[in-house]
Amino acid sequence: MGEMTFVAAAREDLDEEMARDPSVFVMGQGIGARGGNFNTTMGLFEKYGPERLRDVPIAERGFVGMCTGAAATGTRPVVDFMFVDFILDAMGELINQTAKLQYMSSGRLTMPIVLRGCYGIGRASATHHSGAYYPIFVHLPGFRVAVPTTPADAKGLLKTAIRLEDPVLFLEHKSLLNTKGSVPEGEHLVPFGEAWVARRGTHLTAVAIGSMVPRTLEVAGRLAAEEVSVEVIDPRTLAPLDIDTILESVHRTGRLLIVDETYAPCGIGAEIAAQVVDRSFDDLDAPIRRLNGLHTPIPYSPPLEAAVVPTTEAIAQAIRDLLAE
């Protein structure tokens, strides 16, 4: 167990996988000698050279299509988008080729491709560098989606992602990159589809995603002083989604809040709410609530930016309101 940052943990993992399997390679802008805009590949170019750490032109659609062709022919690409927003120019390839080639070929082709990118609101990155997009990839068939929040999960989920034969969207929240935590050394694999119960509680279940996990944990800690016991669940992967852990929790608490930085409409909170009201209707003692980022392009100015994501105050208030129902 070493103490390291989120980004270092993911990088150690990538290094181990590249050492283990020569068919793993990375494509992205600035991921070669530069080591990645977010240091995601720092030091790897020197070890693995330009063919396996391939700096690419500004042609997102092009290199995503290429990595799809590469994955279909036996290599294991990791596409590093830097800001995940740049994935949008490649949606056609991703939806119609990457996500469908396994199905269309009746499983004779596999698609071991990892789409990694840094996401989320913060740092006044403004509207073209603050998106998340995971509800879209959960909606569409063919993708796996991982949103780790701790260094250990960053490592363990990236390792699983690289070894899976399915396309994985692997998202790293910018605000978490430099947070530290203990990380198991060597072979550490976290399976997809197993939520992490980040805090046990009895009065209310709060499912939090990405940057909202530390924020919700902070609120839960604070509310404990008021004798309010909140269970906090970090799903870790959104596709597959470990709904069982959520249902089991709601069975005990009777109340559910979902806290998510991305947009509410047709978002991941909607999906969780819909599954719970369908499958655990009798367990519910109150309405299901969602707290989301406001439905707007992300503004630049720090006070505006702060206003669009759920704050600790808003989370605490939502919990109190829901307990009063």
Place this chain on the structure above:
Amino acid sequence: MGEMTFVAAAREDLDEEMARDPSVFVMGQGIGARGGNFNTTMGLFEKYGPERLRDVPIAERGFVGMCTGAAATGTRPVVDFMFVDFILDAMGELINQTAKLQYMSSGRLTMPIVLRGCYGIGRASATHHSGAYYPIFVHLPGFRVAVPTTPADAKGLLKTAIRLEDPVLFLEHKSLLNTKGSVPEGEHLVPFGEAWVARRGTHLTAVAIGSMVPRTLEVAGRLAAEEVSVEVIDPRTLAPLDIDTILESVHRTGRLLIVDETYAPCGIGAEIAAQVVDRSFDDLDAPIRRLNGLHTPIPYSPPLEAAVVPTTEAIAQAIRDLLAE
């Protein structure tokens, strides 16, 4: 009131709007002299010429970006995608430019653009020609989404869409194009955000989208014989969504089923369920159920294709099951 097909109603509307406003123009493949792959512009080229009915190269990203620039400078483009699947190559432009320019310019630019396309499963069109994608556009801020199901609504909603200053995704289900209905002549505007209660009922509320509207109505008609009274609601627009009409209905029936051809996860049914369980928890007498297309790329072979969309049998069964809860 004339009797006409869905596609003819929409075409009449486009014709009227092009005659009324010289800044309205259409870009698309085969929408010039050919009159549109789905006859969406038949006869208009002769009236309005090649500048206003512009056949374009196979460069979806390019012409969507161009239409966005055109809309920002005072004209009113209608992009005709033929199959709406082809919109995917333009997602980067749509999400980061089309949907955001009004906000980023603080309302000094407007974005009167209509993105129209034929969608949906049927006719063995296979996986690249059967998608719908509307949950994605509902999720993201900046878009309006219309899914008319009758000829009258096709006309009335397209007219509103063309006159709005906001980007509108206007979707026409392939299976509805040649269905007939009566259509008010001349100036017929249907506002966005007003659901149509297609059938009154008291036992259960069924919200149906697109191709599922006639199918659900058929089931409701059949179940009436069994003394089961189903209220069928066609939201007509998904953004804005007329949740009030749905809440009011659930208040009376206590039971809600959402029937939708597209994928369940983070879909429109999830959004409706999440809003209802939040706002009408005490009205609910049973779980909320969703019936969706299976979570898979759309297969070609007719029996496989038929297996991925909710059938009338499945709808009837879901209603019976929900009434037994």
Place this chain on the structure above:
Amino acid sequence: MATPLAATPAESGAAESAAARTALGTAEQLALFRTMVEIRRVEEGLVRAHQNGLVHGACHTYVGQEAIAAGVCAHLRPSDVVFSTHRGHGHALAKGVAAQEIAAELFGRETGCSHGRGGSMHLFKPEVGMMGTSGIVGPCILLAAGAGYSFRLQRTDNVAVAFFGDGASNNGAFHEGINMASVWDLPVLFVCENNQYATEVPYHTVSRNPDVAAKAAAYGLPSVIVDGNDILAVHAAAGEAVRRARGGGGPTLLECKTYRTRAHSEGMRDAGYRTAEEVNAWKERCPIKRFRSHLLEAASASSAELDQVEREVDALVANALAFAKDSPWPDPAMVTQHVYRSEGRAGGSVG
């Protein structure tokens, strides 16, 4: 990394073609003839089946363009890969997919090469290097470039081929994919089948430069223009390009000037955007007819030998269609199989 720009298109092609014309043996020539005839007959069979409602959805035939698939794929091994388009039956056949598997696929049957999941526009048979046709215009260019990248990483001498139309050349995928293949010297052959129309749109109305091959100069890779209705010319130019790619010399853009003599898609109108004279003139330039004449003139084959090939192909195609018609439908219960490789709680124990 700067290298001299491409030679002007066409030159190298013309020279090489003449050389290869003589070099090709009789057996090889008969094989080319057979492939072209097979493509033509399969298409004709599928057209009838489409008219009879046995083929569902859209059906874009390759009639008139047979020399291109035949001439290019003759140079490929099963481990070489082909990525193709909506007009892909010919590529699949030339790459070695059995006629019966293609017919069954278009009939929507379990025995089809995509087990009924694909149809006309989604033909998959990775076992022989047929990596899929696509309903979307453009992606095949990128997928082939990526396969080329894989082959380099794997230190194999496999080659990837993308077939696409003139219409695709105006798409961003062309620009991005060919540029990257060029700067990284990938073993790829980009085959543009310029049949002069994208659906009903004439190429000269959507590009001011009438030669797709000329666009290679922007990317600094070699390009060639050939008469796409001349099987020997296609064969020669493709041979040189495949050799270059296999030998580490990087990609080539091969433009084949050709024409489709049927409607864009079965059941679509075929008037109004081109004249009957134009179509008839191109029917006269039928690649099969021309090659037949050439073989007879050069005394490379007798009329009887060629008739025999045609009879064998006719029998094969008749069998293929019968096989398709008698094949079972796929099982709807299996419809979501293969969406994911890893089901449920994925991973963790993988390795």
Place this chain on the structure above:
Amino acid sequence: MATPLAATPAESGAAESAAARTALGTAEQLALFRTMVEIRRVEEGLVRAHQNGLVHGACHTYVGQEAIAAGVCAHLRPSDVVFSTHRGHGHALAKGVAAQEIAAELFGRETGCSHGRGGSMHLFKPEVGMMGTSGIVGPCILLAAGAGYSFRLQRTDNVAVAFFGDGASNNGAFHEGINMASVWDLPVLFVCENNQYATEVPYHTVSRNPDVAAKAAAYGLPSVIVDGNDILAVHAAAGEAVRRARGGGGPTLLECKTYRTRAHSEGMRDAGYRTAEEVNAWKERCPIKRFRSHLLEAASASSAELDQVEREVDALVANALAFAKDSPWPDPAMVTQHVYRSEGRAGGSVG
């Protein structure tokens, strides 16, 4: 629709430039000088503000490239439109956005040209034809082409300009947008500022053809290469292109060879990928320094006059920064305003 292909790049540019060099009056030359100095000084002020934490997020300066924005925008009317990139401060200033509105925007204040919603990469001021800079590489090319389409429909003689980098030229947007602008003769000027790097990536490693302008041949539109650090050369070439566009003669691709002498973005490292010698050599070719020498040598202006311009600009920039710092923050309560034009139940009564 086929027209003769573009003349080889550079020729026309060189000729025209010599002619225009003489034609330009003193007042116009001083105005160009002033614009360049203003861009430089604003950038220097923003750099300091960024170091002091007053500018948030990323900040890409235009230092070294001033001649391009100044030389091109000098030909534009307020009704002409500019679409720009992440490196857009210079374009906004040259197009007529006040320095104080740009400073306030980067400071995140309500008085900024985008009311604090945009920041460095999202500068909007449609009132003067500044239609937005973009954090995404590529779209400006398409948006400008579309504005050109609008202008044609509206029967105005307005012109649209897209500024973009060498990095953008490998993007599909370049291919699709320039092609359509060419086939439809749209009134657009495509200005590629080839500063030879995209972030840290040298252009010659991502394109085998070192000249972006040469790629115009693929699309059949005229192109020119100019020394982007020579304001008079840029001004002359842009003048010809704008006149052609305004007169219905269609688009031009103008490649300006230049260099950014600061890091890609403030706070980023600026070593490892280029040498200090290279940077210094380009600092010697500073467009402002060169133009100052030229004006003095040609006796078009005195040293005192130029110093006076610089002092005026210094005062303006100092004021702009003070204005920005003293400006109020935007009101968080208004944060979702302007997402939609029509609120709630949209339409129906619109008209």
